[in-house]
Amino acid sequence: AQSVTQPDIHITVSEGASLELRCNYSYGATPYLFWYVQSPGQGLQLLLKYFSGDTLVQGIKGFEAEFKRSQSSFNLRKPSVHWSDAAEYFCAVGAPVESGGSNYKLTFGKGTLLTVNP
């Protein structure tokens, strides 16, 4: 079964600083990979996704992520953080429910809470 690890529960950065949120996954084949953001009291919004091809993917709000197969990682980055980026970020992996099956589900990491200092 697939799993996702987000090693950092809480990260604090200053506004204007660069950001990297870590995500490691466990899955036997190449999975579908996603990053979602959740603002307080809100649902989840998709930031970006990786299915295949170019391993550096661009998303909304200036975010990007790089898929590294050798490290089983899909880290999220932003060169300059804005105060409005303060939120919780979830990495997710999409994989078949059963080996070889066509139904697939998302498995989420436990999230990383981002605080932005002025």
Add this chain to the structure above:
Amino acid sequence: NAGVTQTPKFQVLKTGQSMTLQCAQDMNHEYMSWYRQDPGMGLRLIHYSVGAGITDQGEVPNGYNVSRSTTEDFPLRLLSAAPSQTSVYFCASRKGRQGYEQYFGPGTRLTVT
């Protein structure tokens, strides 16, 4: 186009009571699912459906029932509420079985006393 809607936004139940959390989507998505979100646990899949009339269990299905009589609606029923079901519940939908973006509703915050 309202996307994924959920009602109610907040609910307080007593132990043993039953209730239904409503979820609807107007995007003609085949796939719908229910998650619960608990602090430090991320989102965990309760039940999902790949189309009208087809449902299956996720990671944490105990204590919950679902049905999918139409493409648009996917209600979640709590049969006999327990304090352990205090959580925020999210409904989500996506177009197909693989590789499509999953859209989330705004959530229902449920407290069981």
